[in-house]
Amino acid sequence: MSGTFLGMPAFPVAAKAAVGDATLRANLRHATHTIRDKRAAAVAELEDWDRLREAGKQIKDHTLRHLDRYLLKLEEAVTAAGGTVHWAADADEANRIVTALVRATGETEVVKVKSMATQEIGLNEALEAVGIAAYETDLAELIVQLGHDRPSHILVPAIHRNRGEIRDIFRAEMGEWGRPAPDGLTDTPADLAQAARLHLREKFLRAKVAVSGANFMVAETGTLVVLESEGNGRMCLTLPETLISVVGIEKTVPTWRDLEVFLQTLPRSSTAERMNPYTTMWTGTTDGDGPRDFHLVLLDNGRTDTLADEVGRQALRCIRCSACLNVCPVYERAGGHAYGSVYPGPIGAILSPQLRGTESEIDASLPFASSLCGACYEVCPVAIDIPEVLVHLRERIADQGGHRLERAAMKAAGAVLGSPRALAAAERLAASTRRLHPKRLPGASAWTDSRELPEVPAESFRAWWKRNRT
Amino acid sequence: MRVALFVTCVNDALYPATGVATVRILERLGVEVDFPAGQTCCGQPQFNTGYRQDAEPLARRLADAFRGYEHVVTPSGSCAAMVRGHYAGFGAQAAALAPRVHELTEFLVDVLGVTDVGAYFPHTVTYHPSCHGLRLLGLGDRPRRLLEAVEGLVLRELPGAEECCGFGGTFAVKNPDVSAAMGRDKIDHAVSTGAEVLCGADNSCLMHLGGVLRREDAPLRALHLAEILASTETEPLEWTESPR
Numbered sequence: 202m203s204g205t206f207l208g209m210p211a212f213p214v215a216a217k218a219a220v221g222d223a224t225l226r227a228n229l230r231h232a233t234h235t236i237r238d239k240r241a242a243a244v245a246e247l248e249d250w251d252r253l254r255e256a257g258k259q260i261k262d263h264t265l266r267h268l269d270r271y272l273l274k275l276e277e278a279v280t281a282a283g284g285t286v287h288w289a290a291d292a293d294e295a296n297r298i299v300t301a302l303v304r305a306t307g308e309t310e311v312v313k314v315k316s317m318a319t320q321e322i323g324l325n326e327a328l329e330a331v332g333i334a335a336y337e338t339d340l341a342e343l344i345v346q347l348g349h350d351r352p353s354h355i356l357v358p359a360i361h362r363n364r365g366e367i368r369d370i371f372r373a374e375m376g377e378w379g380r381p382a383p384d385g386l387t388d389t390p391a392d393l394a395q396a397a398r399l400h401l402r403e404k405f406l407r408a409k410v411a412v413s414g415a416n417f418m419v420a421e422t423g424t425l426v427v428l429e430s431e432g433n434g435r436m437c438l439t440l441p442e443t444l445i446s447v448v449g450i451e452k453t454v455p456t457w458r459d460l461e462v463f464l465q466t467l468p469r470s471s472t473a474e475r476m477n478p479y480t481t482m483w484t485g486t487t488d489g490d491g492p493r494d495f496h497l498v499l500l501d502n503g504r505t506d507t508l509a510d511e512v513g514r515q516a517l518r519c520i521r522c523s524a525c526l527n528v529c530p531v532y533e534r535a536g537g538h539a540y541g542s543v544y545p546g547p548i549g550a551i552l553s554p555q556l557r558g559t560e561s562e563i564d565a566s567l568p569f570a571s572s573l574c575g576a577c578y579e580v581c582p583v584a585i586d587i588p589e590v591l592v593h594l595r596e597r598i599a600d601q602g603g604h605r606l607e608r609a610a611m612k613a614a615g616a617v618l619g620s621p622r623a624l625a626a627a628e629r630l631a632a633s634t635r636r637l638h639p640k641r642l643p644g645a646s647a648w649t650d651s652r653e654l655p656e657v658p659a660e661s662f663r664a665w666w667k668r669n670r671t
Numbered sequence: 672m673r674v675a676l677f678v679t680c681v682n683d684a685l686y687p688a689t690g691v692a693t694v695r696i697l698e699r700l701g702v703e704v705d706f707p708a709g710q711t712c713c714g715q716p717q718f719n720t721g722y723r724q725d726a727e728p729l730a731r732r733l734a735d736a737f738r739g740y741e742h743v744v745t746p747s748g749s750c751a752a753m754v755r756g757h758y759a760g761f762g763a764q765a766a767a768l769a770p771r772v773h774e775l776t777e778f779l780v781d782v783l784g785v786t787d788v789g790a791y792f793p794h795t796v797t798y799h800p801s802c803h804g805l806r807l808l809g810l811g812d813r814p815r816r817l818l819e820a821v822e823g824l825v826l827r828e829l830p831g832a833e834e835c836c837g838f839g840g841t842f843a844v845k846n847p848d849v850s851a852a853m854g855r856d857k858i859d860h861a862v863s864t865g866a867e868v869l870c871g872a873d874n875s876c877l878m879h880l881g882g883v884l885r886r887e888d889a890p891l892r893a894l895h896l897a898e899i900l901a902s903t904e905t906e907p908l909e910w911t912e913s914p915r
């Protein structure tokens with residue numbers, strides 16, 4: 202993965218700052234609660250939701266099981282339709298490929314369709330390093346880019362910003378990148394949208410190269426699919442002469458018909474819409490219509506390693522709807538930046554440590570960034586058992602050596618709990634010394650900083666039973 | 672009918688009143704209760720923190736302690752969920768225990784077929800459905816139905832009831848700031864109902880919530896569902912018992 206997010210502190214440290222930021226918490230709370238209620242209503246409209254969910258899961262599992270075969274089929278179909286397929290093992294290779302393709306056109310700027318994959322590899326930074334400007338055209342991505350910020354949500358990357366902050370960013374930054382914000386810009390949604398529209402239109406009409414991701418790739422026809430709400434994506438996918446799509450290999454589905462399931466479950470799960478306002482599909486190139494040159498960069502970057510893990514591979518079913526973020530109580534308090542990755546929230550907590558490995562401090566902390574409440578699993582439209590994968594990854598970290606004190610604590614607990622007599626003795630000791638227990642324990646400050654410790658009772662249940670029932 | 676009580680390690684050491692209350696309810700309903708002393712802990716803390724190997728001997732020990740009992744009853748949704756959800760991987764005896772373990776409200780409603788357990792508790796109560804009971808066990812409205820049948824009890828709706836309270840086992844100490852923020856929100860919601868009692872069916876969540884509400888001096892107290900159901904007109908709940 203790119204260096205963009207590396208060097209992040211571990212999750213608990215980053216989250217602490219977020220928890221203390223009242224504006225951030227209010228922004229997040231408002232946004233996630235609104236969308237979560239709407240999603241629930243949109244899902245409740247479909248009587249066969251559970252079957253759609255199961256179908257989505259099955260399609261993805263089947264595809265992942267035979268991914269090698271479907272990818273070759275996809276390559277064949279894309280090539281037959283006039284496109285060119287490139288294989289990228291990691292972020293560096295993908296960036297090299299895209300950079301070379303843009304350079305070959307002689308252009309120095311590209312417009313971009315919102316894409317997680319290009320963020321994952323840090324493409325914008327790589328292009329900038331060789332003098333190519335990449336302009337984000339999704340409204341929320343534009344806000345993040347203009348604000349020199351990082352995305353904090355899969356679907357709404359600027360969810361942590363409120364309208365007043367957005368107006369200030371537009372006023373201060375738009376002029377640096379192109380058409381400045383109109384005079385007297387207010388913070389009403391219509392005004393902000395209009396400012397973005399004017400600013401972006403200029404870029405659409407000028408750009409010769411576009412870079413996109415894709416929500417789905419259909420193996421049988423070589424068709425790529427992007428779902429979006431604003432229409433900016435459609436502009437980028439049709440106006441420029443060259444289109445370069447960077448897509449994770451797991452986005453493949455076998456047939457056109459499989460889209461039937463996801464075109465229902467994705468919009469309802471993500472934006473609570475029955476259908477996406479814009480669904481754009483493209484297959485290779487067509488004379489006299491759309492881009493004349495089409496390149497597909499198939500990105501691995503840790504995906505085949507993830508596929509090799511029997512429990513963890515289910516994370517690759519993810520269709521990036523972001524429903525799990527919106528219901529997650531931890532995400533709501535910690536914010537997306539605390540996850541130190543372009544994939545925040547529950548899915549980020551299981552995907553990032555698998556794609557990047559669990560060596561860094563942040564990646565080793567992510568599987569613990571959950572109370573295992575299960576709300577994410579309940580809403581996931583492809584039934585990814587996120588709590589199961591979290592616990593599985595915790596095991597991996599414990600096996601790596603874990604946290605020394607924790608390991609010692611587990612062993613000590615095991616010694617007491619491994620024998621009812623030892624447990625009874627420990628309980629007696631605790632009860633007889635209860636008057637001496639301090640209110641705040643030095644070693645337990647993580648607990649006592651914000652909560653009282655329970656008082657040890659005079660008698661354990663075990664002792665009561667012995668006195669009263671035997 | 673004869674059942675075994677799985678009291679759980681947290682209740683045994685810190686909340687014996689919940690165990691005693693469970694015994695009282697069951698005996699009042701004509702059930703004979705055994706407490707197999709060989710039981711200790713279900714292994715959930717170890718398992719959920721990634722120490723599966725440390726959980727396994729505990730699981731085997733627990734299964735051994737309950738050998739021969741058709742029904743094992745526990746006043747903890749989360750421990751019941753651990754046994755039901757994960758014991759299949761710990762050998763044949765542990766796997767066989769899984770379907771025989773019932774969370775208390777499940778046992779009362781499904782096995783005994785009662786919702787009115789003859790309780791009397793003239794107080795306003797709001798109920799927090801802990802995540803494991805709610806999502807992993809699917810307790811549904813069983814706890815509510817039991818509470819609604821309690822004489823004198825007024826049940827108040829808890830806003831955001833299905834949101835996690837922030838305990839999450841070792842999560843509470845590994846991510847203390849997020850955990851406490853979640854706990855405070857839960858307490859704020861509970862206070863907003865005006866209820867005297869915040870009731871739950873899992874003492875680990877209540878330990879966390881009780882700790883927050885005592886620190887914040889919130890005007891209500893946390894109480895396990897079993898202690899409410901055990902309370903009767905002739906033997907009312909003793910409010911002097913140790914708070915959460």
Ligand code: SF4
Nearest residue numbers: 519520522523525581
């Ligand atoms: S894990 Fe499931 S709920 Fe979360 S973004 Fe992916 S598909 Fe959506």
